[in-house]
Amino acid sequence: MKLRKLDLGNKLIVAPMADVSDAPFRKIAKDFGAGLTFTPMVSAKGIIDNEFHALRIFAFARDEKPIGVQLLGNNPEYLASTVEELKRYKPDVIDINCGCPVEKVTRHNFGAQLLDDPILMGKMIEAMVNSAGDIPITVKLRLGKSDGKINILETSRVAEESGASAVIVHTRTKDTKYKDDPTWEWLIKVKDHIKIPVIGNGSLFTPQDIKEMIEKTNVDSVMIARGALGNPFIFNRYRALIENGADPGEQSLEEIENVAVKHTRLIAREYPEAVATIKARKNILWYFKHLDGIHQFASIIMRTKSVEGEIKMIHEHVEKLKQNFYPKDDRELIDQKFKERVLFWLNE
Numbered sequence: 283m284k285l286r287k288l289d290l291g292n293k294l295i296v297a298p299m300a301d302v303s304d305a306p307f308r309k310i311a312k313d314f315g316a317g318l319t320f321t322p323m324v325s326a327k328g329i330i331d332n333e334f335h336a337l338r339i340f341a342f343a344r345d346e347k348p349i350g351v352q353l354l355g356n357n358p359e360y361l362a363s364t365v366e367e368l369k370r371y372k373p374d375v376i377d378i379n380c381g382c383p384v385e386k387v388t389r390h391n392f393g394a395q396l397l398d399d400p401i402l403m404g405k406m407i408e409a410m411v412n413s414a415g416d417i418p419i420t421v422k423l424r425l426g427k428s429d430g431k432i433n434i435l436e437t438s439r440v441a442e443e444s445g446a447s448a449v450i451v452h453t454r455t456k457d458t459k460y461k462d463d464p465t466w467e468w469l470i471k472v473k474d475h476i477k478i479p480v481i482g483n484g485s486l487f488t489p490q491d492i493k494e495m496i497e498k499t500n501v502d503s504v505m506i507a508r509g510a511l512g513n514p515f516i517f518n519r520y521r522a523l524i525e526n527g528a529d530p531g532e533q534s535l536e537e538i539e540n541v542a543v544k545h546t547r548l549i550a551r552e553y554p555e556a557v558a559t560i561k562a563r564k565n566i567l568w569y570f571k572h573l574d575g576i577h578q579f580a581s582i583i584m585r586t587k588s589v590e591g592e593i594k595m596i597h598e599h600v601e602k603l604k605q606n607f608y609p610k611d612d613r614e615l616i617d618q619k620f621k622e623r624v625l626f627w628l629n630e
């Protein structure tokens with residue numbers, strides 16, 4: 283897929299994910315074959331005001347390119363100034379978040395709240411495009427506010443007419459959040475409706491899901507969020523599926539162990555020890571979420587007070603898994619909880 287001069291080489295994009303798509307996460311995803319990664323959403327105002335937290339969120343290293351930075355905001359002038367400021371750091375793509383349904387975002391008239399105001403959305407995109415120069419601007423959308431207010435054909439057309447280089451369509455409404463199956467028919471309609479590339483997003487958990495979405499809807503690329511948590515393997519499995527015609531299948535326990543340890547060490551390099559210990563927890567647990575003993579492992583990891591301690595616990599857990607130490611878990615229930623609650627999936 284081409285976005286202005288940027289040729290992504292493959293169709294796999296890592297979604298912006300608050301508190302998740304940080305540099306270690308992005309590096310692992312890239313190593314496994316993602317073509318483009320995104321920073322979590324970052325407040326446009328935070329960047330202009332030089333707030334440490336905002337600057338930290340979008341900081342990226344040169345070897346992470348191509349990389350996209352996602353902005354959160356609603357004021358065209360502010361967004362134009364933020365893009366001007368961001369240009370100094372040379373991101374490859376800048377996205378505007380028009381899809382986040384979380385209350386603390388929508389209450390400020392950001393994210394999915396903007397779906398109700400395509401005129402403002404158009405002004406924002408135009409302002410960003412005008413100050414972006416060669417950097418492509420993308421727009422991350424949901425289908426609409428609710429089932430009765432689906433306006434994706436209108437918002438995607440507004441994005442195109444305002445100069446966006448692509449739209450990302452999460453095939454749910456603001457109100458559906460993560461419930462219900464995503465509705466791919468809308469991707470087909472959007473593809474027919476606009477000429478700029480369309481990136482499909484929503485419930486891609488396996489290489490086969492990715493292949494099916496691309497084949498059935500003709501989207502130009504896909505964006506993956508939950509399907510990549512503890513599962514960077516999805517990227518190289520999809521590439522193998524396309525290039526060799528066969529999915530190599532689930533990775534071995536040893537590979538999961540190695541990658542979980544590598545990811546944890548990258549987190550330790552990125553953050554002070556106390557912060558790293560906390561940030562590593564959720565990632566470590568995601569790597570083992572499809573295997574037995576996850577609740578027992580979680581209670582140990584949650585109490586572990588250092589990164590080295592966590593790594594030791596990973597090895598011990600793997601040994602126990604090899605010895606079939608744990609009773610069988612209810613796979614379906616755990617999977618369902620993970621998909622609905624993501625960050626809090628292990629809570630009762």
Ligand SMILES: Cc1cc2nc3c(=O)[nH]c(=O)nc-3n(C[C@H](O)[C@H](O)[C@H](O)COP(=O)(O)O)c2cc1C
Nearest residue numbers: 297298299300322323452484485486506507508624
């Ligand atoms: C932990 C988490 C954090 C997220 N943060 C963001 C964000 O910062 N910006 C955004 O546009 N979407 C965010 N999302 C939504 C995802 O980018 C994506 O649109 C959504 O999860 C649907 O994709 P999936 O079915 O592959 O998970 C987040 C999702 C998750 C699970």
